[in-house]
Amino acid sequence: MPLYDFLNNETSEIEEHSMSYTKLDQFKLDNPHLKQVILGTPSIVGGHGDRVKADDGFKEVLSKVADANKGSNLDQYRKRSAKEIKSKEIIQKHIDLQSRKK
Numbered sequence: 001m002p003l004y005d006f007l008n009n010e011t012s013e014i015e016e017h018s019m020s021y022t023k024l025d026q027f028k029l030d031n032p033h034l035k036q037v038i039l040g041t042p043s044i045v046g047g048h049g050d051r052v053k054a055d056d057g058f059k060e061v062l063s064k065v066a067d068a069n070k071g072s073n074l075d076q077y078r079k080r081s082a083k084e085i086k087s088k089e090i091i092q093k094h095i096d097l098q099s100r101k102k
Contacts, residue, residue, distance in 0.1 A: 006034040
């Protein structure tokens with residue numbers, strides 16, 4: 001059962017009540033001295049772990065965003081040419097060589 005928070009207008013205290021959503025409206029009518037309040041943000045679960053996969057349409061959108069923002073964290077979605085891949089490998093090789101000299 002969900003928990004709902006209510007402000008008691010008579011005592012100025014927050015009360016927590018457990019009830020189904022279908023009974024919430026009747027509870028509010030029966031208790032006019034209580035006003036429902038929302039404390040914090042509700043937790044909404046959209047998926048769990050690695051089971052949620054992005055579909056192909058969303059991957060295409062991420063690819064376009066990554067192409068427009070080179071060097072961003074979305075590089076994994078970019079469509080790269082063979083030349084770009086080879087250039088990146090050579091650059092990384094020289095970075096590694098330079099860091100060993102120091």
